[in-house]
Amino acid sequence: MTLNETFERVKAASRLLALLSDEQRNDVLLTLADSILPHAEELLEANKQDLARMERENPLYDRLQLTEKRLADIASDMRHVAQLPSPLGKISNERTLDNGLHLRRISVPFGVVGIIYEARPNVSFDVFSLCFKSGNACILKGGRDAEQSNLAIIKLIHDILSEKGVNPSVVELLPATHEATAELLNAVGYVDICIPRGGKRLINFVRDTARIPVIETGAGVVNTYVDSEADIDIATRIVCNAKTRRVSVCNALDCLILHTAQLPQLKTICKPLADKLVTIYADEKAYDALQGNYPEPLLQHATEESFGTEFMDYKMAIRSVDSIDEAILHIQKYGSGHSESIVTTNNGNAVRFQNEVDAACIYVNAPTSFTDGAQFGLGAEIGISTQKLGPRGPMGLEEMTTYKWLIDGNGQTRP
Numbered sequence: 328m329t330l331n332e333t334f335e336r337v338k339a340a341s342r343l344l345a346l347l348s349d350e351q352r353n354d355v356l357l358t359l360a361d362s363i364l365p366h367a368e369e370l371l372e373a374n375k376q377d378l379a380r381m382e383r384e385n386p387l388y389d390r391l392q393l394t395e396k397r398l399a400d401i402a403s404d405m406r407h408v409a410q411l412p413s414p415l416g417k418i419s420n421e422r423t424l425d426n427g428l429h430l431r432r433i434s435v436p437f438g439v440v441g442i443i444y445e446a447r448p449n450v451s452f453d454v455f456s457l458c459f460k461s462g463n464a465c466i467l468k469g470g471r472d473a474e475q476s477n478l479a480i481i482k483l484i485h486d487i488l489s490e491k492g493v494n495p496s497v498v499e500l501l502p503a504t505h506e507a508t509a510e511l512l513n514a515v516g517y518v519d520i521c522i523p524r525g526g527k528r529l530i531n532f533v534r535d536t537a538r539i540p541v542i543e544t545g546a547g548v549v550n551t552y553v554d555s556e557a558d559i560d561i562a563t564r565i566v567c568n569a570k571t572r573r574v575s576v577c578n579a580l581d582c583l584i585l586h587t588a589q590l591p592q593l594k595t596i597c598k599p600l601a602d603k604l605v606t607i608y609a610d611e612k613a614y615d616a617l618q619g620n621y622p623e624p625l626l627q628h629a630t631e632e633s634f635g636t637e638f639m640d641y642k643m644a645i646r647s648v649d650s651i652d653e654a655i656l657h658i659q660k661y662g663s664g665h666s667e668s669i670v671t672t673n674n675g676n677a678v679r680f681q682n683e684v685d686a687a688c689i690y691v692n693a694p695t696s697f698t699d700g701a702q703f704g705l706g707a708e709i710g711i712s713t714q715k716l717g718p719r720g721p722m723g724l725e726e727m728t729t730y731k732w733l734i735d736g737n738g739q740t741r742p
Contacts, residue, residue, distance in 0.1 A: 356459065
């Protein structure tokens, strides 16, 4: 089967998907969720084959790895998606004009959603559940690193769809080749929107190459500013959690911005990072404050490249500033518009930070590790959008819809 034939099949299936009721869609998702753990053995075996081809030291290894616990969490998220209200058919604007025309703006699916992603097989489950619940068919293009995992996941999804009498082509997995990526990005007339999930290189390539509309789920260059009036115990817990909870995810901390008044407390803030073997790239003042107070092999001098880098590893930069103004300027220059955080007891500074920092998610006294669709109560997420046109932040069910206008008349004509 050619890729164009695959696109045609998905497009046709998307029209049939629109005929399903929300109850039917929920039934499919709940059945699939209940089937994940009983099929854990084959899913984990396929994942084991992928893991065998990747060095354990690779920062992407953690993203690629599936475990029984992670499969259980995926099933739980899918059940949550099924239990959420349908995002379809919601009227966001309704009015009757002076001429009697009755207007309604109503939420509808995009149609066919293309997703290009790297070594994250959980995305296959997450994308399907959100697309299916929101009435969208989806075309998945995973990377070679997760090829066997994705094939096993899509086989299970197809089996459940067939069991429930739903056209399996509401979700299709493309070959893990560069040629398939190129075909998808040029699938005008078949794919309504494309969403890349991955590193900066992938996102830039998709944006610059695609002939179909793209929603950018941008790379996460994430900063946390510890203010002059911060609670150091809170700051220490937030920095450690944001940096080390899962270093390979897009909400992981990349740069600690520290007010110089807190330099004497920097060794306290960084102590848990030393226990996790985090390499620190510190500017001159921060380096001096940590020298002798942080393991020498893990302490490096920062360079210009240290800031604005998404490390996806046990690495972190430190920038010292003399004011909140400098902190905001640093974020404006090096941030990616993903997630930013301030630790402070000064309410005025907290309000300034949230008002002036330009990012999809802005935290006060909480770690950026919470930037996640499931954590936001969205059930799961397609990705974290860093753009301003269209969805922004975690993309859940509502973000997977567009709208159309419905106009009812009674023979009116325009003068």
